[in-house]
Amino acid sequence: MDQGLRELYQEVILDHSRHPRRFGALQEATHTGEGYNPLCGDRVKIYLALDAENRIQDIAFEGKGCAISQASASMMTDMLVGRTVEQAEQLMSGFLHLVKGEDTNGLAPEDREQLEVMGGISEFPMRVKCATLPWHTMKSALEGGETAKTE
């Protein structure tokens, strides 16, 4: 198989997309955000439950989309539990660099290791927005803002 495709559709990614972690609504959510990709019509909704110290106590997502966006949402929710809002934003910034094939020095080594499977996306510029949609949506949920869009 094409090397780029092999990296894009790694088993880890396919597993996340077939069996997304933390999929569903969150009754006790303190923040929610909706994301929409007008190019393909994909939608994602992120639920966040923050505690008094601004730490992400719980997080979940709902939505329909391609393997990349579903896997990205699944991995993101998995990684964000227990982090503070500030840490979440740092992780997001590192992730955005990673998927664009840029320097990821801002990421902690263990985070980089975990996110590395998404690195293959950088070779598919038309698909980067699929991977970033859940992250932008998470940010807009934290900011209580409008529907996040990636295009």
Added chain:
Amino acid sequence: MTAQLKRVPVAAFDPLAARADFEILSRTVYGKPLVYLDSAASAQKPRQVLDAMREFASSDYANVHRGVHYLSAVATERYEVARENVRRFLNAGQADEIVFTHGGTEAINLVAHSYVAPRIQPGDEIVLSVMEHHSNIVPWHFLRERYGAVLRWIDVNDDGSLDVDRVDAAIGPKTKLVAIAHMSNVLGTITPLKDVVARAHAKGVPVLADGCQGVVHLSVDVQGLDADFYAFTGHKLYGPTGIGVLYGKRALLKSMRPFNGGGEMIQEVSRERVTYAPPPARFEAGTPPIIEAVGLAAAIDYLSGLDRKAVAAHEDDLLRYATDQVKELNWVRMIGEAKNKGAILSFETDDMHAHDVATILDREGVAVRAGHHCAQPLMERFGVASTTRASFALYNTREEVDVFVAALKKARAILG
């Protein structure tokens, strides 16, 4: 016994010979031969079109209708010859019924702004089908937002066909226009345009046909159809981007207010008032797409030089060949199986998103479209967020269909 002379069948259309005119088709993508199945989005251009534009720009170019100098006269002549060429292609009665626009979208917006908007009272209706492209939806939403127009939607059947009776039922005393595609860009459905026009006219309602797909695959006769407006774009017709056409019946065009204001479209301008040029100049404000008009004329010449019936038969053969193979895959659901359809194949796949499918196909050199195809009401009608679409043009071959189907199976192997 006398030797019987065998009749050798003459290939009326040879796609391989035609392919040689499209230089881009010999390139590779990711090391694989390009299989271009996205012509419904934009068709590739034959060298005859590119040559005509380059030759015109490098030897006869100037602005039109303005200068008294030699080149301006030559360029004006070429521009007007292009108009006459389009007239003949659509079998319009008069060349002044052909308005050059910057695309199909602008042609429809022109009708919305200049013909329909001044006639709209709150509650008046625009009738349109659910399979319209956004370019034949959003201009009508503008009229809804700005003037209180009501959009009346005509549904399609489950196979994607459109019953003319439904059109009839949707037209009421408040209907100001029926806006309908001649051929759907997603389903491939060819609508019964002539019957739609007849039914609408029986109730005194004019019809705008979006011919962006139809004009590519069908022989259009606007007089035979009796369409009031017929809009299309150049780039899907093997011509350049940046040019489109609005055909309008002369009496209607004459009754319409201007669209954009600027040079070329006036009769006289003073500090106090302005009077407007007659159509088509009234609707061609500013410097028009002159080089593109020459390119469009060349594309029409190119098509007219082919046996269009044979081209249509070839495209139909590709569609059937592809449809038969795709339908054998039990994880594929076809969307759009109207009896009367053009060479477009849209489908949904079990557990695979259209974008993932398109990415894998792309790496095999196969260019398809994935998404909502600027037809979200239609996606909603069929309960899908997106589809994968392969669209065929005169330069595609059965071998390319085979590559496409093999790539589809590969996508299944990776993602399924």
